[in-house]
Structures are given as structure tokens and as C-alpha cells.
Amino acid sequence: xxxxxxxxxxxxxxxxxxxxxxxxxxxxxxxDRIERLEPRVHAFVRLDAEAAMEAAEAAAAELARGRDxxxxxxxxxxxxxxxxxxxxxxxxxxxxxxxxxxxxDAAVVARLRGAGAIILGKLATHExxxxxxxxxxxxxxxxxxxxxxxxxxxxxxxxxxGLAAGFFPLALGTDTGGSVRxxxxxxxxxxxxxxxxxxxxxxxxxxxxxxxxxGPMARSAEDAALLLxxxxxxxxxxxxxxxxxxxxxxxxxxxxLRVGFVRHFHETDMPADPEVASALERAAAVLExxxxxxxxxxxxxxxxxxxINRAILHAEAYAIHAPWxxxxxxxxxxxxxxxxxxxxxxxxxxxxxxxxxxxxxIEAVDCALSEVDVLMTASSMDPAARIDDAPAVAxxxxxxxxxxxxxxxHPALAMMAGLSTGGLPLSVQFVAGYFEEARLLHLAAVxxxxxxxxxxxxxxxx
Numbered sequence: 001x002x003x004x005x006x007x008x009x010x011x012x013x014x015x016x017x018x019x020x021x022x023x024x025x026x027x028x029x030x031x032d033r034i035e036r037l038e039p040r041v042h043a044f045v046r047l048d049a050e051a052a053m054e055a056a057e058a059a060a061a062e063l064a065r066g067r068d069x070x071x072x073x074x075x076x077x078x079x080x081x082x083x084x085x086x087x088x089x090x091x092x093x094x095x096x097x098x099x100x101x102x103x104x105d106a107a108v109v110a111r112l113r114g115a116g117a118i119i120l121g122k123l124a125t126h127e128x129x130x131x132x133x134x135x136x137x138x139x140x141x142x143x144x145x146x147x148x149x150x151x152x153x154x155x156x157x158x159x160x161x162g163l164a165a166g167f168f169p170l171a172l173g174t175d176t177g178g179s180v181r182x183x184x185x186x187x188x189x190x191x192x193x194x195x196x197x198x199x200x201x202x203x204x205x206x207x208x209x210x211x212x213x214x215g216p217m218a219r220s221a222e223d224a225a226l227l228l229x230x231x232x233x234x235x236x237x238x239x240x241x242x243x244x245x246x247x248x249x250x251x252x253x254x255x256x257l258r259v260g261f262v263r264h265f266h267e268t269d270m271p272a273d274p275e276v277a278s279a280l281e282r283a284a285a286v287l288e289x290x291x292x293x294x295x296x297x298x299x300x301x302x303x304x305x306x307x308i309n310r311a312i313l314h315a316e317a318y319a320i321h322a323p324w325x326x327x328x329x330x331x332x333x334x335x336x337x338x339x340x341x342x343x344x345x346x347x348x349x350x351x352x353x354x355x356x357x358x359x360x361x362i363e364a365v366d367c368a369l370s371e372v373d374v375l376m377t378a379s380s381m382d383p384a385a386r387i388d389d390a391p392a393v394a395x396x397x398x399x400x401x402x403x404x405x406x407x408x409x410h411p412a413l414a415m416m417a418g419l420s421t422g423g424l425p426l427s428v429q430f431v432a433g434y435f436e437e438a439r440l441l442h443l444a445a446v447x448x449x450x451x452x453x454x455x456x457x458x459x460x461x462x
Contacts, residue, residue, distance in 0.1 A: 023074035073116030106203025123158030153186035178402025185427030196409030197242030200235035255291030318343025
């Protein structure tokens with residue numbers, strides 16, 4: 001029998017309806033596991049065990065009465081701690097907001113509650129979803145369950161770490177320059193940055209208004225799809241929210257799917273670790289083995305994309321944080337403060353030029369996607385560095401190909417593509433046209449079945 005902590009959301013839903021599992025029994029198992037392993041992982045900022053158990057018992061009673069809210073009914077979900085959960089502090093992992101108790105649920109949390117999901121608690125992040133793993137904050141940084149000497153990626157670090165450790169089957173993250181897809185890459189899970197505007201950001205502390213996304217994180221593409229279905233939808237109270245067409249669910253395999261491989265990202269723009277490059281070639285071979293048709297595609301350089309992302313992100317982030325930077329600079333982590341202050345030196349001309357160039361980048365990606373169905377690129381260029389090796393973290397952290405698709409707003413999914421010789425996950429990224437998340441998730445599901453990657457060593461622990 002599959003251990004309960006290894007069940008995904010879809011498997012949990014089936015077990016509930018078959019009568020072989022109840023929400024309270026699952027939650028007790030997960031809470032016991034968290035109690036034993038959390039001191040090694042630091043995934044949580046706040047575990048809300050009592051409220052979660054009340055929700056589990058309520059879900060069990062509803063299901064027993066025949067009131068079924070859907071596939072997430074009674075399924076635990078972890079929430080990144082920049083997303084409001086009513087009655088809990090939204091600290092953003094910062095001493096500046098330690099007492100910032102949310103008075104209402106974020107739109108995505110309200111949607112999850114409506115679907116019957118159990119809100120398990122608030123998860124570690126990089127401070128204000130920026131910077132990197134820092135040790136001068138009120139909470140310790142999350143660690144990678146594949147090897148706790150290494151960082152789990154970020155800024156949705158607790159989400160990635162908790163999933164890979166088997167603490168919960170689903171989590172929410174946010175992504176401004178890759179912060180859903182980075183922990184997905186480093187922790188060997190699935191992370192999807194949806195189309196800009198598909199998921200409401202109301203009730204989420206902003207990093208950069210025109211780059212921010214909320215996205216699903218899970219251990220499988222099927223589970224990521226279930227979570228996306230629950231949180232997606234137009235929100236008239238979010239100015240960036242976009243009406244979206246209903247999701248399509250492609251079936252069967254991927255024979256004939258046209259995949260554009262953006263090799264120059266990792267071969268010439270930012271040469272990847274050889275193990276990453278090899279993993280990408282193996283991923284391409286797996287897709288070809290499933291019938292996909294691969295061809296090389298050229299986009300603007302990573303350098304150009306990254307410069308645009310940095311200019312917009314730092315300008316918008318500085319505008320949000322300027323009052324605290326003047327009044328409470330010492331309350332930020334050193335990494336966060338240094339990153340935020342970059343925005344003080346950007347001019348209106350810098351931001352205007354970046355936004356103009358952004359339009360050109362959108363056109364270039366749209367043009368490429370008119371010739372192929374999906375783009376395939378690197379995600380992280382290196383395996384995760386040791387968390388206590390600040391120079392290595394600083395060197396490897398920006399070596400990635402995720403920021404282009406925050407600039408353009410296209411949906412992008414990162415997932416495991418193998419293991420390094422050191423036993424750490426390697427990754428691949430897939431990108432599709434606007435509102436074509438179903439196509440990405442279908443491709444990811446086919447790829448994960450064909451590749452068959454293992455779970456983290458911590459997941460094997462009882």
C-alpha cells in the first residue's frame with residue numbers, strides 16, 4: 001500500500017470516495033510526519049494544525065452526507081507566506097510584518113476553501129519573495145529534502161521543500177522572476193506559472209505588479225492541473241485579472257506535437273552545467289520517443305530578457321518598499337535590502353525603455369509559438385548549491401531561463417529532468433501560448449510517465 005504521505009491529490013480524492021481513507025486520518029499522518037521532519041526542513045512559518053483538523057473533520061462529515069465539493073475536498077494545501085489567510089499573520093518572512101494578521105482570505109485561498117481544501121498553514125519564503133536564503137531573519141530558511149545541506153530554490157522555498165518532503169500534496173507559490181519554477185526545479189516537483197492574469201493576486205503581497213503570478217505546485221502534473229482548476233478565474237477586484245477561455249483537456253499522447261527547443265539559452269547565452277545540458281538532451285529524446293517533433297528555435301538572448309525583468313522588478317519593488325527602506329532599513333535581511341535598493345538608482349527612462357523592449361520580447365515569443373506548439377528550455381542551469389555557501393548561491397541563483405516568461409506573461413512549467421551525480425534534481429521548462437496551460441500540463445504528464453523519476457530520499461522515510 002502506498003504510504004499516505006506519498007499520495008497525490010488525485011489519489012487522495014479517489015481514496016476518500018472509495019471509503020479507504022478519511023480527511024482526519026490523512027491529516028493526522030501528515031501532522032505526525034511534519035512534527036518529526038520539520039526541524040530538518042523548515043518548510044513552515046506557521047502550522048495551523050488545530051484549524052486544519054477542524055476543517056478535516058468538517059470535510060469528512062460533508063463527504064459522508066454526500067456533499068462533494070470536488071476533487072480537492074478534504075485535501076491539505078500549504079500557502080506561501082505572502083498570501084493572506086484570514087486570522088493568520090502574513091509575515092512575508094520578515095520582521096517588518098511579524099504582526100500583520102490578515103483580516104480576510106486572499107482570493108485564491110477563498111477559492112480553495114470553496115473547493116473544500118484544508119488550509120494547512122503558512123510556508124517559508126525568501127523575504128518579501130526577493131533576495132535568497134538568508135540567516136538574518138526571524139525564521140530559518142527552508143532546506144532541500146533531497147539533501148538538507150542544499151537550498152530548495154525560491155522564493156516559494158517552503159512550498160517546494162514541503163512537497164518534496166511529503167508534508168502536503170499541494171501548495172501555492174508566487175512567481176515574479178521564476179519563484180514557482182525555481183523550487184520546482186531544485187526540489188524535483190512540478191511548478192506552473194500560469195498566464196499573466198489567469199489567477200487572481202488579490203490578497204497577495206506584491207513584489208512587482210506587472211510581473212507577479214500565483215501558481216500551483218505539486219508532485220505531479222495531474223495534481224497541478226487540479227489545483228489550477230480550483231484557483232483560476234476572473235476576479236473583477238484584481239486590476240490585472242484577465243477573462244480566460246475555459247480550459248481544454250487534451251487526451252491521448254503527444255504524437256505530432258511540435259516542440260521548439262531553445263538550445264541557445266543553455267548552450268551559448270548562459271552555458272549550463274554539463275549535467276544539466278545532458279539532462280535536457282535526454283528529455284528531448286524522451287519526447288521524441290513519445291512522438292513529438294522537435295526543432296531548434298531562436299529567441300532573443302537571455303541577457304536581454306534578464307535586463308528587462310530586472311529593470312521592471314526592481315523599479316516596481318522599490319516603489320512598494322521605499323517608505324520602509326527609509327524608516328526601517330535594518331529590519332530587512334542584508335540580501336533583501338541590497339536587492340531592493342537597486343531600484344533607487346533606476347530612472348523613469350530606464351523603466352520606460354524596459355517596458356518598450358518588453359513588447360518586442362512578447363512579439364518574439366508569440367512569433368516562435370506560431371511555428372511550434374510548445375517551447376522547451378532550460379530552467380535552472382545548475383543543481384542547487386549548498387545553502388551555507390553564500391558565494392555559490394549568489395553565483396548559481398541568477399543562472400536560469402525562467403525570467404523571460406515573466407517578462408512576456410506566457411505560461412511556463414518547470415519539472416524534473418534527472419538527477420545530478422550528487423543526487424540533486426535537474427530540470428526542464430516548457431512554455432506555451434497564452435491560456436494554453438492544459439497543453440503544458442498534458443505534455444508534462446506524458447513526460448513524467450515516460451521518464452519515471454524517483455521521489456526524494458526523505459519521501460522514502462516512514
